[in-house]
Amino acid sequence: MSEVVSYRRVDDIGVLVINNPPVNALSHAVREGLLVALEQGLADDQARALVIIGGGRTFPAGADIKEFGQAPKSPSLPEVIDRIEAADKLIIAAVHGTALGGGMEITLGCDYRVARADARMGLPEVHLGLLPGAGGTQRLPRLIGAKAALEMIVEGKPAKAAKLYEAGILDDIIDGDLEAGALAFARKLADDNAPARPLCQRAVSAVKDSLFADFRAGIEKKKRGFLAPFHCIEAVRAAVERDFDAGVACERELFAELLSSPESAAQRHVFFAEREVAKVPGRAKDTPKRDIQQVGIIGAGTMGGGIAMNFLSAGIPVTMVEMKQEALDRGVSLIRKNYEATAKKERMTSEQVEKAMAKLSTTLSYDDLGDADLIIEAVFESMKVKKQVFAELDRVAKKSAILATNTSTLDVDEIANATSRPQDVVGMHFFSPANVMKLLENVRGKATADDVAATVMDLSRRIGKVGVMVGVCHGFVGNRILHKRQEQAVQLVNEGATPDQVDRVLHDFGLPMGPFAMADLAGLDVGWRIREDIRENDPDNAPERNWMDALAEAERWGQKTGAGVFEYAEGDRTPRRSEVAHAEIEAYRAAQNISPRDIDDTEILERCLYVMVNEGARILEEGIAARALDIDIVWIYGYGFPVYRGGLMFWADQVGLSTILERIRSFHVETGAEVWKPAPLLERLVAENSRFADL
Numbered sequence: 057m058s059e060v061v062s063y064r065r066v067d068d069i070g071v072l073v074i075n076n077p078p079v080n081a082l083s084h085a086v087r088e089g090l091l092v093a094l095e096q097g098l099a100d101d102q103a104r105a106l107v108i109i110g111g112g113r114t115f116p117a118g119a120d121i122k123e124f125g126q127a128p129k130s131p132s133l134p135e136v137i138d139r140i141e142a143a144d145k146l147i148i149a150a151v152h153g154t155a156l157g158g159g160m161e162i163t164l165g166c167d168y169r170v171a172r173a174d175a176r177m178g179l180p181e182v183h184l185g186l187l188p189g190a191g192g193t194q195r196l197p198r199l200i201g202a203k204a205a206l207e208m209i210v211e212g213k214p215a216k217a218a219k220l221y222e223a224g225i226l227d228d229i230i231d232g233d234l235e236a237g238a239l240a241f242a243r244k245l246a247d248d249n250a251p252a253r254p255l256c257q258r259a260v261s262a263v264k265d266s267l268f269a270d271f272r273a274g275i276e277k278k279k280r281g282f283l284a285p286f287h288c289i290e291a292v293r294a295a296v297e298r299d300f301d302a303g304v305a306c307e308r309e310l311f312a313e314l315l316s317s318p319e320s321a322a323q324r325h326v327f328f329a330e331r332e333v334a335k336v337p338g339r340a341k342d343t344p345k346r347d348i349q350q351v352g353i354i355g356a357g358t359m360g361g362g363i364a365m366n367f368l369s370a371g372i373p374v375t376m377v378e379m380k381q382e383a384l385d386r387g388v389s390l391i392r393k394n395y396e397a398t399a400k401k402e403r404m405t406s407e408q409v410e411k412a413m414a415k416l417s418t419t420l421s422y423d424d425l426g427d428a429d430l431i432i433e434a435v436f437e438s439m440k441v442k443k444q445v446f447a448e449l450d451r452v453a454k455k456s457a458i459l460a461t462n463t464s465t466l467d468v469d470e471i472a473n474a475t476s477r478p479q480d481v482v483g484m485h486f487f488s489p490a491n492v493m494k495l496l497e498n499v500r501g502k503a504t505a506d507d508v509a510a511t512v513m514d515l516s517r518r519i520g521k522v523g524v525m526v527g528v529c530h531g532f533v534g535n536r537i538l539h540k541r542q543e544q545a546v547q548l549v550n551e552g553a554t555p556d557q558v559d560r561v562l563h564d565f566g567l568p569m570g571p572f573a574m575a576d577l578a579g580l581d582v583g584w585r586i587r588e589d590i591r592e593n594d595p596d597n598a599p600e601r602n603w604m605d606a607l608a609e610a611e612r613w614g615q616k617t618g619a620g621v622f623e624y625a626e627g628d629r630t631p632r633r634s635e636v637a638h639a640e641i642e643a644y645r646a647a648q649n650i651s652p653r654d655i656d657d658t659e660i661l662e663r664c665l666y667v668m669v670n671e672g673a674r675i676l677e678e679g680i681a682a683r684a685l686d687i688d689i690v691w692i693y694g695y696g697f698p699v700y701r702g703g704l705m706f707w708a709d710q711v712g713l714s715t716i717l718e719r720i721r722s723f724h725v726e727t728g729a730e731v732w733k734p735a736p737l738l739e740r741l742v743a744e745n746s747r748f749a750d751l
């Protein structure tokens with residue numbers, strides 16, 4: 057008997073229990089154990105039917121992703137499922153938790169499926185750059201039709217039991233004890249001589265000729281750069297156009313292509329990196345955390361409101377503070393407007409909106425924050441203003457409170473030293489729009505206490521964010537790297553490229569938008585004020601004045617003023633070429649005696665991305681980020697770096713660090729610019745023939 061799969065009989069029904077914590081991943085041992093237990097059940101004369109059920113918190117949540125890339129071991133999952141389907145006894149899958157990927161495919165090999173009401177099932181392989189490779193693309197269309205199967209497989213979103221029952225995937229929903237309910241269900245089937253229902257013998261119902269072409273056209277824009285969604289379409293098409301065995305062979309082939317693709321390697325890296333970032337090196341798993349039951353937020357502007365929504369949606373009461381009543385009223389109505397927009401898209405019910413809004417209270421007095429466990433400051437990005445706010449918080453906040461700043465660039469240590477309790481101060485850098493963007497850069501100051509750091513990391517997950525712990529420096533991890541790229545982008549335009557060309561190259565690479573469309577979205581005034589702040593407070597590092605400053609000073613602030621580097625038509629966010637901006641650029645070149653040259657796309661891509669990699673290496677050297685995967689997750693969830701490239705540092709490893717170093721060295725020789733001085737870490741890794749991933 058295997059350790060991970062057991063067989064026993066309960067009166068006249070055999071039960072196969074899979075127990076491979078934490079998520080019953082279908083590792084080699086589980087597959088082997090399943091076959092052994094299955095044969096035992098089939099050979100058990102007193103067992104009239106068999107139930108497959110998961111132990112612990114869930115039915116199998118898929119193949120063991122850690123085994124991908126290793127030499128395949130038999131039995132494969134398709135072999136196990138084919139054996140289940142060919143069995144001469146009825147087999148019922150009893151689902152709780154999340155039956156995902158190969159787990160759901162096992163249920164499709166069974167004759168009947170039942171589940172608890174809170175169970176979910178789905179085929180999320182596409183998020184790993186794969187497709188359901190154990191018959192799911194052939195059996196699901198036979199069960200629910202090709203169109204519904206296509207949506208489920210290409211979107212990869214799990215569905216709730218009620219929806220699954222409606223769709224005909226589930227045969228019953230079990231209230232109370234799942235095993236008891238499944239046994240009763242199996243017994244009734246046996247009593248009624250219910251038929252076996254092997255899906256492999258069922259035909260796929262007819263579809264519209266244009267189904268696959270229409271579906272492909274419908275996802276082209278949204279799935280730009282991904283490989284797997286389009287392979288999924290071809291696999292489901294095979295289910296319609298070929299017989300079962302030929303369809304399975306086609307699925308196998310497409311799966312093998314994806315499994316060896318760089319896109320899937322990248323997406324699998326991101327799957328594990330997203331979980332690894334929560335485990336901060338050097339922090340014990342059992343580090344105590346502070347109890348966060350009430351939150352205060354200073355500032356009811358766009359950021360303050362968005363931040364508040366995260367806590368309200370997680371059921372945590374929020375007190376919002378502002379200087380003036382109209383600012384408070386504006387903040388509250390913006391929050392309600394955002395919630396109602398979400399409800400309109402049926403992503404929330406109106407009851408949920410009212411429940412969240414009921415947890416929001418407002419005040420004009422800091423004194424009402426005396427009970428808050430965490431207070432987040434989201435005021436104007438000025439050191440002077442932030443220090444005043446923190447001095448006030450120091451006066452009113454209770455002893456155990458955590459004081460957090462939402463600054464996106466400023467020195468968290470300097471802010472902390474404006475209080476008598478720097479150990480309770482931490483940065484919580486949300487990204488705009490704060491109620492949508494998944495990333496939360498948690499900034500640990502020199503004095504920040506362990507329990508404070510552990511608390512904000514834990515809280516990140518509680519409010520639906522991916523928290524990454526970073527150190528203090530100008531711009532932390534995300535914006536520090538962004539600034540280098542933006543500088544390079546402006547430099548390329550100074551030398552002869554156009555903003556349109558630079559944006560096209562980075563958009564084609566897979567970023568949601570180019571540097572200049574992004575600057576226009578964020579607001580040219582934001583970057584300009586930060587540069588002005590440095591020019592005023594740190595003249596030694598004052599950035600050179602350029603055409604972007606000229607545009608900002610002309611109040612061309614981007615989308616919010618209808619014009620910036622690009623022009624924007626009323627109500628349209630599409631960036632269009634701007635003759636005014638081009639004139640500013642030419643004027644700047646003339647003033648600097650620059651004769652513009654032709655710059656090709658390769659140079660643009662290399663300069664914009666390699667400067668980021670070099671800065672990433674410096675950030676790792678300084679310990680501002682603990683691992684390369686922290687930088688990957690920051691750039692994927694904060695700046696839309698394409699997930700099918702795995703993040704900035706993973707991508708650099710794929711390109712090859714020696715290739716990147718060679719180009720960086722030549723840019724350094726050509727320009728002599730400090731920014732192109734190769735990071736010692738990069739040079740060391742190349743010398744050792746290592747990668748960022750090996751650190």
Ligand code: T1G
Binds near residue numbers: 159190
């Ligand atoms: N394989 C290996 N490890 C897994 C795993 C898996 N499928 N799923 C989770 N883990 C680990 C995870 O790394 C973490 O480890 C721990 O379990 C808890 O996970 C042939 C090709 C199930 C919804 O894509 O979506 O089947 O960090 O922190 O938030 O067609 O995990 O503790 O060391 O995420 O409660 C398809 C992936 C595989 C589902 C639970 N299946 N998993 O979420 O916990 S491909 C998936 C999830 C496949 C077949 C194909 C989630 C979850 P550690 P967690 P959670």
